[in-house]
Amino acid sequence: xxxxxxxxxxxxxxxxxxxxxxxxxxxxxxxxxxxxxxxxxxxxxxxxxxxxxxxxxxxxxxxxxxxxxxxxxxxxxxxxxxxxxxxxxxxxxxxxxxxxxxxxxxxxxxxxxxxxxxxxxxxxxxxxxxxxxxxxxxxxxxxxxxxxxxxxxxxxxxxxxxxxxxxxxxxxxxxxxxxxxxxxxxxxxxxxxxxxxxxxxxxxxxxxxxxxxxxxxxxxxxxxxxxxxxxxxxxxxxxxxxxxxxxxxxxxxxxxxxxxxxxxxxxxxxxxxxxxxxxxxxxxxxxxxxxxxxxxxxxxxxxxxxxxxxxxx
Numbered sequence: 001x002x003x004x005x006x007x008x009x010x011x012x013x014x015x016x017x018x019x020x021x022x023x024x025x026x027x028x029x030x031x032x033x034x035x036x037x038x039x040x041x042x043x044x045x046x047x048x049x050x051x052x053x054x055x056x057x058x059x060x061x062x063x064x065x066x067x068x069x070x071x072x073x074x075x076x077x078x079x080x081x082x083x084x085x086x087x088x089x090x091x092x093x094x095x096x097x098x099x100x101x102x103x104x105x106x107x108x109x110x111x112x113x114x115x116x117x118x119x120x121x122x123x124x125x126x127x128x129x130x131x132x133x134x135x136x137x138x139x140x141x142x143x144x145x146x147x148x149x150x151x152x153x154x155x156x157x158x159x160x161x162x163x164x165x166x167x168x169x170x171x172x173x174x175x176x177x178x179x180x181x182x183x184x185x186x187x188x189x190x191x192x193x194x195x196x197x198x199x200x201x202x203x204x205x206x207x208x209x210x211x212x213x214x215x216x217x218x219x220x221x222x223x224x225x226x227x228x229x230x231x232x233x234x235x236x237x238x239x240x241x242x243x244x245x246x247x248x249x250x251x252x253x254x255x256x257x258x259x260x261x262x263x264x265x266x267x268x269x270x271x272x273x274x275x276x277x278x279x280x281x282x283x284x285x286x287x288x289x290x291x292x293x294x295x296x297x298x299x300x301x302x303x304x305x306x307x308x309x310x311x312x313x
Contacts, residue, residue: 004036004048008055009074010062011045017069021045024067028058031066046077081264082256084128084308106179109307110271113300115292119281120241122296123272125181126304129205133174134265137196137203140167144201147221156222164221178269182209193217194270195246198254198262205267206249212238212273237277244290245273248297256310257302264313268301 012021025045029037035058036048049055059073110125137144143163147156172186182189194206194214208214213236253263275281281289 002034002050004034004050006051006055007046007048007077007079009040009044009046009077010059011072012067013070013072017067020069021062021067021071024062024069027066028062031061032058080259080261081313082258082261082305083263083265083311083313084126084305085311086128087309106181109304111300111304111307113296113303115289115296116286117280117283117289117292119276119278119289120293120296121272121274122270122300124268124270124300124304126301126308127178127267127269128308129203129265129267130174130176131265133171133176133205134203136167136170136174137205141201141203144196144221145199148200161222164218168218176267181269181271184209191216191218195249197250197252199250202253202262203264204249204253206246207267207269209269209271210273212236214242237281238273238275241275241290241293244293245297248294248299249301251294252298252301252305257306258310258312261312263305266305268304 010021010025012018022045025037025047028035028047034050034054038046038048040046047055047058049058055073059071062071063069106125110123112121112123114121140163143160147160147164150156168190171190174186176186176189178189184192189207192208194208194217196202196217197204197206249268252268253266255261256263275293286292
């Protein structure tokens with residue numbers, strides 16, 4: 001079967017016909033195996049087809065048979081992914097690029113940022129993921145999405161648990177290159193994955209190399225326990241703002257700094273995250289501390305991304 005390649009947004013001419021359009025799209029999806037019907041995060045109804053002629057046929061079927069309403073069709077939607085690449089070693093005429101000692105210093109790419117009230121400090125760097133890891137995560141996006149949206153306490157089948165163990169093993173064999181910033185073994189690095197993004201199921205990784213013991217990402221997928229439960233059994237104040245840090249990463253990877261498109265294949269390696277424990281964390285002058293952590297996490301991820309050679313994929 002051919003793979004759908006052309007995506008367009010579709011909407012009724014008259015807003016009151018949205019219900020009819022939704023029903024019509026379901027019928028179209030059932031009748032035509034070569035069309036994919038989806039809803040964008042913005043709420044738009046999308047159809048992905050085999051080409052322009054196929055789009056015309058789908059629209060005609062909707063208007064005449066399935067929805068029986070007039071529709072408007074957008075121009076083709078081209079999806080980009082923002083990513084980073086290793087620095088070039090040769091120039092445009094295939095000659096080796098000679099780098100100065102300063103240019104070779106990977107620590108120059110590390111971003112240090114504080115929250116508005118200066119009571120929390122973040123240090124992180126963005127590095128490209130190996131292609132094998134990107135392909136593996138992309139292949140299992142639907143699995144991670146399903147597990148991330150499961151109800152808390154819902155049992156996970158043995159089949160899924162086995163599949164996750166296989167994914168962890170394959171990630172362990174991926175050749176991660178952290179430029180000497182980490183001395184963890186590959187298996188330990190995989191265990192220190194904090195989150196995937198965007199939407200908890202993408203091809204970007206938040207990796208924790210700090211002294212902070214974050215909730216175990218892999219166990220949370222299987223058990224789907226409360227990821228902030230650790231705050232009740234530890235004195236580490238950072239547990240109270242765990243979700244804020246992760247949500248900042250999710251927002252950054254969902255809309256990159258180049259043109260607000262999702263990121264792909266980027267590892268955000270957190271080298272330091274400190275929070276001063278005091279009564280002034282939520283002072284009225286700077287607003288809720290959770291919002292400050294979220295904003296600092298998001299902005300540091302975007303700044304770290306821009307510190308590396310960016311491109312589109």
